[in-house]
Amino acid sequence: MDSDSRAVRRRSALLPALVAGVLVAAVFTASGIIRETYPFGSLSRSTNDLGTQYIPFFAHLWDILHGRAQGDLLFNFQSAFGVGFLADYGVDLGSPLSLLVGLFPRDQIDLAVYVITVLKLSLAAAAMAVLLLKMHKGPRWVAAILAASYGVCGWALDDGSYVPMWLDGLIALPMFFLVAEWSLRRTNRLLSVLVVAVFWVSNFYTAYMATIAAGIFLLARVLTSDLSWLLRLRVVVRHGISSVLGLALAAPILLPVLTANDAATPSPSGVFKASRIDLFLSRLLPLSEGVGRTASLYVGTVALLLALTMPFNRFVPLRTKVVWVVTTVLLTLSFRWAPTQEMWHGFDTPNGSQYREAFVLCGVIVVLGWLAVAYGLPGPIAVLCGGALLAVIAVLSIGSPLLTRHAMTVLIASGAVTMVAFGTIWAVRRSAALRRHKWPVVVAFAVLMVVVAVETTWTAVVTDEERAKVLSATEGPWDAAQTKRHDTVAAAQDWPQFRTEPGTSITPNDPMLLGGQGAGLYSSLLPYTLNQTLTDLGFGWSGYGRASHTLDNPVTDAIFAVGARLQLRASGPTITRSVAPPLVTVRRNLGLTDTSSAYAAQERLLGTKVYEIPDYKGTRFATGEVKLVGACTPGTTAFLNLPRVNGRARLADGIWHELSATRRPGINTNSAMVQLGTVPKSGVVLIEVNFGDAPQGIPPKGAVGCLDRQALAKAVRRLRASGATDVEAGGHSIRATLPPGSKGYAVVSVPRVSGWQCSAGDGKAQNPRDYGGLVAVPLTGNADRIACTFIPPGLRRGLAIGAASAALTLGIVLFGWWWRRRVRS
Incomplete structure (x- = not known):
């Protein structure tokens, strides 16, 4: 294909991509206006983790971009007393679009995230439009309609709209399919590697799913091509090389993410149980909702009906029909079988939504819809057969509780209009008299676009309404x-x-x-x-x-x-305010080793005994209440530590304090130590614990502690006197100047996580000691300063792999350019 032809093809894809992107933005915006959710009303969009996790992460990224954060892209000094940040960045903020947050005021973080969400949905639709027209020539307005249907598919509305990082996978799927197309056509080697790298950096979780789907897509495309088996093998190898090089190029982010994931606090895996067939099929239909309960497969009635006509369209080659029908059926069945379901999730079944890969099937359904029109518009028989299949799906779904009130009405109306519209287009193109008039075809396509816009907007509204009953918004926007x-x-x-x-x-x-x-x-x-x-x-x-x-x-x-x-x-x-020791303190030795209770563990890190840990006796009453009785020095402060207990507690007749441990399953929430009050003059510590309707056990010792605040004040003064005289913190480093003659250990009040390297004086940087979970640096000789630097585990190795991949990719591209010039000459 010459350069002029390629330019024409690019221009032909530009308008449908733009129309699809704008239509998706309009649908998503309109649904928010109708629902009166932020930023168009008072209802919060912060469903589940959107408000509690992602928006704060975007706020921190804003601070980093504007130089206001305590930390940088490698380390976060603000959270959990200091943790690595690069892996979190790779998981939650890796998309280049995340950087747009810096263009908004900080008090408009919620608006920034909303705009980024809309932009991702639109880009997914635009990418799908480009893919469809790259796969095969066909009616551009149908490509726009199908692409828009993908951009606001059920998965995007129900699962991805409140998890912005997953929406990168919605874009990645058509882009990875494009990479497969480029492999098939032996073009865009460099761009293929860059696309794979960008989306694996953006969100490795959904990129993993999209990569598997792209492999399936490529196999289907290869099997339906006219290439020889040797050339087909070369296409697969070429695609594999591009994917591997792209993965390797993403290694500077990907390896730290995987390393951090291995070291992360585990959560229990979910147990997969396939949903009933009526529930599963009902998610193909409009106005259905079932987040987390079954796969969100809705792509709009127009796209679904077209996909169902593909096997009956006489213009579609038989081999194409067989390969794509078998591929789609097997892909669907993989959502119903536990081993393949685990495969889609990296062999770790999630305990939340268990069909996070549903966008893959949404994309394949849209591809089927395109194949149904690209070779030639389906005739009346194909449309009627497709309508019959749609009716079968509807009948099998009738008993599903996931269908809302007007679902069947909308399905019938949309289906009927779609069939009439395509029937009209077919009749016009078959009639020599009518073929001269373009307006009936234009009107038919316009009607189809209106059907898609109205149906998807209505579905988006219903989805948000129904999901809010299951997953309520956690927090309102910034105020x-x-x-x-x-x-x-x-x-x-x-x-x-x-x-x-x-x-x-x-x-x-x-x-x-x-x-x-x-x-x-x-x-x-x-x-x-x-x-x-x-x-x-x-x-x-x-x-x-x-x-x-x-x-x-x-x-x-x-x-x-x-x-x-x-x-x-x-x-x-x-x-x-309180008087606190400096961030870096000096200990002659690491002292106490007792960690039999939380009080002893605190004393160990403080370096001084400040608690009385009394013996106590417990009495359980028929009401489910327990009373603990012990004795402490009058005037001390009583604390209670029952980490595995849910209920409430108080000292004598004081104020109740909540204990929040829950089990759903296992231990989902752990109760914090609570301060109950001052020990009375009698010295008797009487604690009442109310379990409510779930009686639980209490440890025989170590639950009660009484703090001597004078002893604590003395310990703080000692640590201040011997601690660092000056502390400086960089983006991912700490430096401290110590009093002359300091000996023993410099204890840095930062968690001892993998990645820290510390040196004392002019000594060599090495792994610090672990002192009760904190960083401890041995002071040797006459060291009067320490320096600690954090490098995310896996970063150095990732940079080396990424550099090698970049060099290899560039070498392959240059060699290909040289070889083509040699052949031409």
């Missing part, structure tokens, strides 16, 4: 109250002289959302060792240990150098 909290934290903080704890009152990711440096972090990559450290110290968590929460405790505040804490009161957000 004046959040601005006030953010400004209060910003005015109080003085990092790295001390930490300012913003708490976890809005989300577990408040340190990223509001600023400051605290214990909170909600991430699927939260290190397991960090979870153990915080649990041992009495911190609470949720999400199976992947969402750490703040702990308002003076001892842990001293351990982690928390000098200011945000408190929410009736009068508004206020800051309470």
